[in-house]
Amino acid sequence: MTAHLDLRISTVQTSLTNIQGSLSSLCKQISELEHRVSLNEDNVDELLKRVQTLEKENANLKDRVDDAKNRSRSHNLRFIGVPEKSEGGDVVAFMGQLIPLLLGTDQLSVVPAIEMAHRSPTSTSGSRSRRRPILVRFLRLQDKVNILRLARVKKELFYKGTRVYIYPDFSAGLIQKRRQFDAVKKILCVSDMNYSLLYPCTLRMLVHGKPQLFRCRKEAEIFFKDFFVTSP
The missing domain is CATH 1.20.5 (Single alpha-helices involved in coiled-coils or other helix-helix interfaces)
Structure with a gap:
């Protein structure tokens, strides 16, 4: 009986030893x-x-x-809305005549020197989709700046009864970034407040004679919300 129990215990111990070995390996x-x-x-x-x-x-x-x-593109301007084929075969000569006509010959004593001009190969979007923009590169940067200034002063430009718009020639990426301020600019226009959009994408305006700069839309919206609430 004792021998039988010793054999069973030995078998169990062997099994436990094997299990311990397996666990150790695991x-x-x-x-x-x-x-x-x-x-x-x-x-x-x-x-x-x-x-x-x-x-x-x-x-x-x-x-x-x-x-x-x-x-x-710093010397370039983009003219939107000029009817197709109105420039004929010489775009440079046509734009040399069109610019004083749009802005007024009394405002431009000297016709700006144009280095090159051409129709954009792609169409614009919206209602003027069939009128491709005309890109003009001026020899002098000051001429471009002066034309933009005169266009802002005159506000509405027409050629043969057609509204013409003048914009700086920016890349699509920068145009998208600058558009973030469109809603704020509308508020400023309605409020008759003086502002400008500095290159590349900074909104600047004078508040009580002091310049305020905004590099993102949210900052501008928060400032003007508080400004209009606290203003008398």
Whole structure:
């Protein structure tokens, strides 16, 4: 009887020893897996940091390229609404006559020197979609600035009964950024407040004789909301 019990106990002990060996092996495997997971997590974190760095560098490069494009267009103006084919075969000569006609010959004593001019190959959007803009590059930057100033003073420009608009020639990306201030600009126009949109995208206006600068729409909206509430 004792021998039989010793045999059973020995068998159980052998089984327990085998189980302990299996558990020890499993613990080692789990430990190795945890180590590998930890290494992979570190690698993922490092990759995420690299991706974020690359995204910032890419965004910075895009901004620099866009800025270079816009600076290369610093002498350009875009004329919207001029009827198609009205320029004939010589766009430069036509624009040399059209600009004084739009702004008034009494305002332009000397016709601005035009370096080049051409119709845009693509159509504009909206109701003037069939009238492609005319791009004009002036020899002197001051001529471009003066034309924009006179256009703002006159407000409405017409050619043969057709409304013509004059805009700076910015890239599509910068135009989109500047449009963020459209709602604020409408409020300022209605309130008859003097403002300007500085290059590349900063809203400037005078408040009680002091200049205020806004580089994002939310800042401007918060300021003007409080301003109109507190103003007498």
